[in-house]
Structures are given as C-alpha cells and as structure tokens.
Amino acid sequence: MTVVSTEPEAAVAVPAERPRLRLSPGAGRGLLGWALPAVTLLAWEGLARAGAISANVLPAPSAVLAAGWELALSGELARHIAASSGRALAGFAIGGGAGFAFGLANGLSARSRALTDTSLQMLRNIPHLALIPLVILWFGIGEEAKIFLVALGVFFPIYVNTLLGIQGTDPQLVEMGRIYGMGPRALFVRVILPGALPAIFTGLRYGLGIMWLTLIVAETIAAKSGLGYMAMQAREFMQLDVVVLSILIYAALGKLADSLARGLESATLSWHPAFQRPAATGRRAR
Amino acid sequence: MAFDSSSAPAFTLHGVRRSFGAKRVLDGVDLSVPQGQFLAIVGKSGCGKSTLLRLLAGLDRPDAGRIEIGRSGDGAGQAPGTRIMFQEPRLLPWERVEDNVAVGLTGIATGPEARARARAYLAEVGLSDRAGDWPAVLSGGQRQRVALARALVGQPGILALDEPLGALDALTRIEMQRLLERIWREKGFTAVLVTHDVAEAVVLADRVVVLEEGRIALDLAIDLPRPRRHGSAEAAALEQTILDRLLGRDG
Numbered sequence: 001m002t003v004v005s006t007e008p009e010a011a012v013a014v015p016a017e018r019p020r021l022r023l024s025p026g027a028g029r030g031l032l033g034w035a036l037p038a039v040t041l042l043a044w045e046g047l048a049r050a051g052a053i054s055a056n057v058l059p060a061p062s063a064v065l066a067a068g069w070e071l072a073l074s075g076e077l078a079r080h081i082a083a084s085s086g087r088a089l090a091g092f093a094i095g096g097g098a099g100f101a102f103g104l105a106n107g108l109s110a111r112s113r114a115l116t117d118t119s120l121q122m123l124r125n126i127p128h129l130a131l132i133p134l135v136i137l138w139f140g141i142g143e144e145a146k147i148f149l150v151a152l153g154v155f156f157p158i159y160v161n162t163l164l165g166i167q168g169t170d171p172q173l174v175e176m177g178r179i180y181g182m183g184p185r186a187l188f189v190r191v192i193l194p195g196a197l198p199a200i201f202t203g204l205r206y207g208l209g210i211m212w213l214t215l216i217v218a219e220t221i222a223a224k225s226g227l228g229y230m231a232m233q234a235r236e237f238m239q240l241d242v243v244v245l246s247i248l249i250y251a252a253l254g255k256l257a258d259s260l261a262r263g264l265e266s267a268t269l270s271w272h273p274a275f276q277r278p279a280a281t282g283r284r285a286r
Numbered sequence: 287m288a289f290d291s292s293s294a295p296a297f298t299l300h301g302v303r304r305s306f307g308a309k310r311v312l313d314g315v316d317l318s319v320p321q322g323q324f325l326a327i328v329g330k331s332g333c334g335k336s337t338l339l340r341l342l343a344g345l346d347r348p349d350a351g352r353i354e355i356g357r358s359g360d361g362a363g364q365a366p367g368t369r370i371m372f373q374e375p376r377l378l379p380w381e382r383v384e385d386n387v388a389v390g391l392t393g394i395a396t397g398p399e400a401r402a403r404a405r406a407y408l409a410e411v412g413l414s415d416r417a418g419d420w421p422a423v424l425s426g427g428q429r430q431r432v433a434l435a436r437a438l439v440g441q442p443g444i445l446a447l448d449e450p451l452g453a454l455d456a457l458t459r460i461e462m463q464r465l466l467e468r469i470w471r472e473k474g475f476t477a478v479l480v481t482h483d484v485a486e487a488v489v490l491a492d493r494v495v496v497l498e499e500g501r502i503a504l505d506l507a508i509d510l511p512r513p514r515r516h517g518s519a520e521a522a523a524l525e526q527t528i529l530d531r532l533l534g535r536d537g
Contacts, residue, residue, distance in 0.1 A: 176376040179343065179369070180436075181393045190389075194380040271380040271420045 059241040064248065067241035076230075081249065083225040084215060087143065088253075091150025092211050096204070099155040103162025103203075107196070108188075113163075120159065128152045129217055141222035146215065153214040154207040161203025165196030198272060201265045208257045216250055294356050296321040296444055296476035297342065302351035303500075304337055311337045313500035314351070319493075321356065321443070324470055324477045326491035328484055328528060333497040335480045339446045342478060343370040355444070369442040371450045375429040377421040383432050384408065384417040390439040407435040410469060427458035431465065438473065445470075447479040451486065460516065463490055467513060484528050488521050489514050496531050504531045 041061050047053045048060030055063065071077035102120065106113040128149060139145035169192050177191045219228020227246045234242035269275045295318045304312040311334040319325050327335045340346040341353060344367075355367050369390070377386045387404035395403060408414050411431040421429055430450060437445055447466075451459045467490055470477050481487050487494045488508055496504035506528065510520055 172372070172374060172376050173378065175345070176372075177389075179345065180389050182389075186392065190378065190381070194378070197380075269380075271382075271422065273422045276420070276422070 056240065059244060063241045064244045067239070068245045071230075071242070071245070080225060080227050080230045080246075081253075083229075084219065084227045085253070087146045087219075087226065088150060088211050088215050091147045091215070092154050092207065094147065095151030095154035096158045096207055098151070099158030099203070099207070100162050100200070103159045103200075104166065107163045107166025108192075117163075120156075124156045124160070128214065132218070132221060136222055141224070145222065146218040146226075149218045150211055150214045153210040157206040157210060158200075158203040161199045161206070162196065165199030165203075166192060168199065169195045197268060201261065201269070205258060205261045205265075208261055209254065212250060212254045212257070294321060295319060295354075296323070296356050298354045298356075299338075300352045300354070302338075302341065302348045302353060304334070304341065304346070304348050310500055312341075312348070315497075315500070315502060317495065317502065319476060319478070321476055322474050324479070324490060324492045326479045326481060326487035326494045327497055328481060328487050328494060328532065329497035330532065331482070334500045335497050336448055338497070339370065339448050339478065339480050342444070343368050343446050345370070367442065368444040368446055369437040369440065370446040370448060371433055371437045373449045373452045375421070375426075375433040377429055377432055377436075379421050381421075382417070383413065383419050383421060383424070386421060386432055387435045387439055390436040394440050403439055404435070407439040408432075410438070410472075411435045411465060425458075427454050427462060430454065430462060434466070434469070438469065438475070441473070442475060444476045444478065447477065447481075449481055450479075451483075452481070459486075464513070466490065471512065484525050484532070485516065485521075487528070488524050489516055494524075494528060496528060498532075504528065 044053070044058070045061045048055070048058070048063075053060075059067075068077065102116065106117050131152070132149070135145045135149055139148060173191050173195065174187060177187045182190065215226075216228050219226040220232055223229040223232075227249055231243050231246035234240075234246070266275050297319055299315050299317040302312055302315045303310065311332075315334075315338065327338060329335045337346065341348055342355075377383075378389065381389075384401065384404050387408055388400045390407075391400045391403060394400075405414065405417060408417055411434055413428060413431055413435070416424065416428065416432075421432065424432065433450070451462050454462060463486060466477075477490075479487065479490060488510075491508055494504075494506045494508055495502055496506075504527075506524065508524060510518070510524075514521065
C-alpha cells in the first residue's frame, strides 16, 4: 500500500529525533510531495527564458499557461475536457461495472466461475489496444469505439481484483457469521464484501490508470473532439504549447481521479491498520 | 457447588460416533451434563475433543447416536441454545468493538436495543471504554474478551469454548480464567471448555472428562471451593490424577 504509511520514516529516523519529525504531520508530508514538481517547473521556465531550451522543442510553462488561458476563454478547452471526461466516465462505468459484476459472481459461485473464468482469462491476455484497427472497422471513429476500448481496458483489472478479494475471504469469519445466524445477504454485506474491499480498491485505482491511457491512445488515433484530438490538431499547426498543455491536462486529470479513489479508499478502509493515522494507532494497547 | 445435579440436563449425548474417512474420531460417547455445570474436556491432540464441541454447537452432525439439547432456562424463548468461542477471536476487523459484540444479537435485537445490550456486556468484560475502537488496536486478550462478550450477549444456555485461551500469554490467561469464572457464576449458563491445559481445567471446571481414542476414559468431579487459586495442594493432586491418566498409556 502506498497510503499514509509512517513506517519508512520511522525506520530512517533516529529515535531521539522522532518527536521533531512528528511535529510535521500529514499536511507537511503532502506538501513535500509537491516540492519536486515545483522546482522542475521553475527550472524549466528559467531555462526557456534564458534560451537554453528552444521554443520549438519545449515551450516555457508560461507560454503553455497562456495557450491554456486562450483556449479556456474561447470555451474550446472546456469542450474538449468535457468530451474526454464523458468518454472516460462512460467507459469506466460500463467496463468497471461489468468487471465488478463478473468478479462478484465468480467469487461467490463456483458454477459461474467454472463457466466464465477460463474464457475471461484468455481474453485478458489480448492487449486491448491491439484491437484498435478492428474497433475502428466495427464502430468507425464515433464515440462507441472509444467507450468500448476504455470499457475493455478497465474491465480486467477490476474483474481480477474483485475476484481475488472475494476468494480471499477468511473462511473462519464466514463460519462465525453463520454460527451467529447471518443469512446470505448479511454474510455478504457484513463479512464478504468488506473483506474484499482493499483488493477491489487496488483494482479501481489500476483501472483508472488504464482508463486514461486507453483514452489518450484512442483519441489520438481517431476522434473529432477531446484532449487527444486537440493535441493532434495542434501538432498539425505546430502549436507546441497546446500539445504540452494537453499532456499536462491528462496528467492532472489522472492525478485527480487517483486522488478521489484514494480519498474514498481511506474513508472506507479506516478500520484497516494500514490506513490508521498515527493519532489513532497511538492508542494501541500494550 | 454451583449446580444442582438433580436439575434437568443441559445436554445429553447418547452413543455419539463420528468418523472422518477411516479414522473414528468419536467412538460411542455417552455424556449427560446438568444445567449450569462447568465441564472441561481434556485429551491429547486428535482425541476428538474439538469434534465433540463442534457437534454440540451444531457445526457438524454425528454419524450415529443422538445429541439432546435441553430447554434453556425459563427465558423468553428467544435465547439461542449454544454459542461457541474459538481459539481465534474471529472479530470483524471492519466493525467497531461494540458492533462486533452486537453480531451476537443477530436475529435477536437490532438498533438501540442491540447497542445497549452490547455495551452492557462490554462492561461485563471490562472493555466499556473500548466500544468505539477498531479490533486492530486491541491486544490479543482484549480481542478474546470482545469475543466472549459477543458469545454471551445473546444469553445462550450453553457456552462451548474451544481452547479460547490457548493463544494468550500466561498472565493474560490467568486474568481471562478469572473473568470467565466470575461471569459463569453470575450468569449461570452451562460451560463446556475444551483445553489441553490440565491446570486450567482443574481451576475452572466442576467436572473434568478425559477423552481418549474417541471414548471417555475418566470422569472426575472437581469439588474445590470457589473462587479457586492456582497451585493449591488439592488442585495439584487432582491435576496429577488427570495427567497420570493422560500419560499413563505412553509409559
């Protein structure tokens, strides 16, 4: 897990110095993560202004920002972001929903698993981006093509991890639930699903990454709107600032999606030792 | 003595047999336990003591013979017959301590009533102040106390204990034995403790049964005053009798 783990810090710190480190809590560590990007941006701006980086290779951050501002004022930026986000979300909802449903069904029912798991595992080994030519022939370059590709890409990480999570349910807890008279519904809601959640979140975050990746490729190859299309258009006209802008927006959207998933994760998994902040673990009993 | 041997039996086993494959784990066990008795079952590993407990708790069925569970007390009739406590606490890590205790009220009580009863039993095991904690932050002994509260909150007639103290350190173990004895004397349920610790059996039980090769090899009444202390001379003598029986056939 990459989230709120204090272990590495504790391992490096000399015991006597630990209280001093503890003075900068989560917020400080969060800011520290932004230091490197900030320094990089400043260096980039400085080098571009000094003429060390040609504007034909990499425009300065200020130029990128200016291009972004211009596109934002014309409403074009919002239109492209909306188009891309709409595809991403639609594809994610379809593929993620189906992956989750199959993961649950195959985790809970041996018959369902026997029926579909082998086929799904075979399909999983086809790189979904290799289907692009086929998808273009099927759907043309319309919305369906991109949504289909995103859904396909997102399906497998969510399916595999949901299945893994459900199969990893502690049989002793299930037995306990049965002894105390829990019906199948209560067993699922109180024992099986919460136990599978950490694995499901791993699948969710992995799926979000694949979602953006697929969308970038699909939009670059065949689209009439969206960030990928914006970048390809800008390339035609040698607008390097817009190309860089769209790359940065992709990065920001990806980061946003991941942060949302992480927030959801630490809110739902607050019981998990890996997600307990030092204040909570401080009460640990003898 | 805490029980009246003339009272109706809490449960009776008639010629109970259970085999797993070719191995006959229980080979015709007859046993009648009066209500409110504290019974300890000791024996070597694989003597069938855990199997007996699982049969009693309804987690398994005998191949032959009968198990009769008596009517439990004069309660409202909603009380569950038997609860079992395992060596592992088996708490739900994603539910707070109080909600874990309330699992013991599944189908009996919900909402504020369940909450109030769960809290009352948490107080009984000395963990009122941990009601809102996650199980992960509790010590092993505390977790086992939560499991005890969960087992008892539904007021079962019989509490089956499958080496519940086996994984605890020596001091926590003695604390837990005292707690168990106190609660048993207060609530008056029938307790069946499976253990490999002869000293524990003698300090807790009214009666110790030794299982050997699927049969009852020794049935010994422990008539010592309560609360008991570890290491008294009478207890030591009884322990020796049981140990001789357990180890005798090896020599």
